[in-house]
Structure formats: structure tokens, C-alpha cells
Amino acid sequence: MEMNYRHTFHAGNHADVLKHVALLALCDALTAKPAPLFALDTHAGRGLYALDSNSALRTGEAEGGIGRLLAESPKHLAITRYLAAVRACRQVHGSASYPGSPWLLAHALRPDDRIAACELHPEEAQLLGSTFAADARVSAHERDGYAAIKALLPPRIGDTRFNRGLVIIDPPYEAQLEEFDTAIHALREGLTRWPQGTFALWYPIKMRRALQPFYRRAAALPAKSTFVAELLVHPDDSPLRMNGSGLLLLNAPWRLDETLRGALQLLARTLGDPSGSWRLDWLKEPA
Template sequence: MNYRHAFHAGNHADVLKHVVLLALCDALTAKPAPLFALDTHAGRGLYALDSNSAQRTGEAEGGIGRLLAEPPRDPLIERYLRAIRACRVEHGRAAYPGSPWLLAHALRPDDRIAVCELHPEEAGQLQANLAGDPRVAVHERDGYAGMKALLPPKIGATRYNRGLVLIDPPYEAQLEEFDAIIAALRDAVTRWPHATYAVWYPIKLRRSLQPFFRRAAAVPAKSALLAELQVYPDNSPLRMNGSGMLVLNAPWQLDTRLAPAVEALRVALGEPGNSARVEWLQAPA
């Protein structure tokens, strides 16, 4: 695996993913029962936007850079920006948190978190970045294998009936990645049916995603919600025009909270020809 997220940290796709992730964490922690969260493709958990990697692409300037310069007035985006500022208080003004850091930031003392990263160097950095947090277990392993091994979760005498699984792979081979995602979701939902599952996916040509959406809608979950942000027109298969989040077993009213946030991101980050949507693939009964 050659992908390094350091080149893309803080871009428009990260912004959407992390706004949705924090919205999910806040919705799930509104109930008192403890949670288990699994991040299947965790990366290093913390990035420096002044690094050579980030500076080489400059992608963060079109994402988190724009939002911090002109923050939209939306509660979910404001929540996300508070988390960014908290990370920078702790780690410096150029820091950007990955999803493992955000999970640790948003979840409670009684919650537990497992993070998987296959690449040895990234896994080592992840371990260092999360060191000292007893809630977090770092696994240097394939994320899909981690789903099979760790779900349904039991830690000590505690069985976790509720929780969150974030699947955010690098999509180095996109069609094969979708096959792996669907297989992992079918298996996990069968064994841990009450969890919420969130899948990030890139958008090049949206119509090419229709087979994935049809298969996702057939996974035996209670609901399936899409939240998408395209910052460029849907007319080039050679670049990432946008990205989306597929959420299975979405918390109550997540769609109504996400819709204005995604629209605000479209206005703040979009170039001419942009678009956004929050729609049910499978509405809750």
C-alpha cells in the first residue's frame, strides 16, 4: 500500500468526513450506555499541515483553510471547528486531527476505541500519537480483518451493544475496494446489528457509483443514508470531484442535521458547478 494521507489531510473530503463523524459521535453519546468505536483504516491520527507532504499538494487550503478563514454559521460545522482548535491548542497551530484523534476527542471516559492501520510506519506514528489514552487500542492489521476479529465487541466483562464503525480505505483499486466494503458490511451488520456504520467514498463520476449504492441498499441494515459534497463539476473521471459518506443505521434525525451543514460546505468550499445532497438510500421504517 503506497497511499499516505498526509498529502491530503484537511482537504474537502476530510472536512465532510469529519463533520459527519463528529455528528455521529455526538448523536450516539446523547444516550448514557457506553460505546465501542472502530476505525478500520486509521492512518497516523494526527497531521501537520506545514509538512512537506501537505505543502506539496496544498489541498488543505481549499478545505479546512477556507473554513477557518470564513466559518459558516452551522452548528455541526462550528462543532467541527471547535475540535480543530482544541487539537491545535494541544499539538500546535498547523496540526490537523485524523479520525482516531477526533474519536478520542468526542467519546467519553467509559467508551472504548479500536483503530487499525496496516502500514507499519503509519501504525507506529498512530501508536505514538494516541499514547497515554487507556481507551484506545491500536492494531497493526488489515481493517477488514479487524472487523471480523473485533466485532461484536467485548472488552473484559463488558459487551457493547451500541457503537460506531468508520470505514475509510484508500481506494487504490476502487472496484475491488467496493467489493471488500460490501462484504465486510454484510458480515458485520449480521453479527453486530445495532451499530452505526459510516463509509467514506470518493466521487469521480457519480453515475459510476450506482452499483455500489444498489448493493449498499441491500445490506440488512435498518437504514442507509448518503451525504455527498462535490466541490467540482461531475465531469472528470481523472480527479476526485467530491466525496460522500454512506451511513447505515443512522441515528435519529441525522439527515435533518446534516442537510444544512452539507449545503453550507458546498457554498464555502465549492467551485463553479458544485453540488451536494443528503438523501436516503433506504429510509428507516
């Protein structure tokens, strides 16, 4: 099912904004300590997008996401950090470029850190590999990202064993609610193999009440701490559109919730319609 999805239609939309603001905040918190990090991006896409492509222009989703945010530039450290990264990407790749999560990881992490980026679709995987061909820190894999969790964790490259790092899971949800079953299973597998790792799962929100079983199962995962950060640009009462999205964050760095709380407030105000909203709730607070 993943083979049909192309993120180029949706790059830079409100969901990308939430995901990428949080991703950079995660990276900055993790790199505050000197030990090297390993990052696994399970559904990496091509890594770099052109917002003036026919695909992006057809949906126009970026206009209500990164376009609006750049125009208004709300003042918050995490948002400013994200906008600076987008501008840095455009200085290198052109004024219509937009960085995907692998590009942001490569931008935020350090020379001794390592990144594995997985993409199942052959054409997207080829573009991913081309984007990072000159970056020795990044290995691009044409493979199923869920299977990579089992194959690549706990991370060890050469003689280096990585005790810290991040797994970001961003599936297309073409299977709708069934995708949550697969994701929860993958998170459980990942936490078993790398219990000290930080895990982030992105998910779409149409009708939030339909997500209650997911929240319950997420709270039961063997993580030290678990919270959700959600951004709604429309009321969460229609099953026919993506009204918002969220991130499930497991073993998040200390005080990341405080950083994201302030950013969510401004993102809802900037990107949402008059009924836009945000939510940050602990499912399992740290002991």
C-alpha cells in the same frame, strides 16, 4: 495496495472536512444516551497530521478544505463543532496540526467508551500508537481494518459488552472501483455480527454515474436504514480527479440526516466552485 497510501498528502482537504463534520455529528448523537460506546476505525492512518509538512504543502489540498472553512466559518452547529475540535487539537499539538478520525473520536467520546484504531502500514501504525499511548481508551492495531471487522465485532472488552457504537471505514481506494466490492462485503459482515451498530463508509466521487451499482448493493444491505451524504466541489463528470466524496451511513442515529443536510448546503457553498453541489438521499428509509 493499501501499503502505498499516505493520507498526510491529503489531510484537511474537502473530503476530510465532510468526513470529520459527519463523524463528530455521529459521536454527539450517539453519546446523547448514557450507555458506553465502542468505535472501530478500520483505516485510521497516523491519527494526527502536520499541515506544514512537505507532504501536505506539496499538494496544498488543505488550503481548499480546512483552511477555507476556518477563514469563512459558516454558521451551522455541526460545522462549528468541527472547527472547535480542530482548534482544540491545535492548542495541544501546534497551529499547523490537523486531527485525523482517531483523534476526533478520542476527543468526542467519553471516559467509559472504547476505541480500536487499525492501520496496516507499519510506519503509520507506529505513529498511531505513539499518538494514543497515554490514552487507555484507545487501542492501536497494526492490522488490516477489514479483517478487524470480523475479529473485533461484536465488541467485548473484559466484562463489558458494547451494544452501541460506530464503525468508520475509510479505505484509500487504490484499487479504484474494486474497493467497493471489498467494502460492501465488509459492511455485510459487520452488520451480521453487530446489527445494532452504526456504520459509515467514506467513498470518493469522480463520475457519480459509475457509482450506481454501489448504490444498489448498499441499499440491499441488512441495515435498518441507509442514506448517502455527498459533497461535490467540482462537477461529477471527470474520471481524472476526485470531484467530491460521500458517506454511506447505515443505522444512523435519529435525525442525523437533518443535521447533515444543513451542513452540506453550507459546505458546498464554502468549499465548492460555482458548480459545487451536495446530495443527501435515502437508499432505505427507517421503518
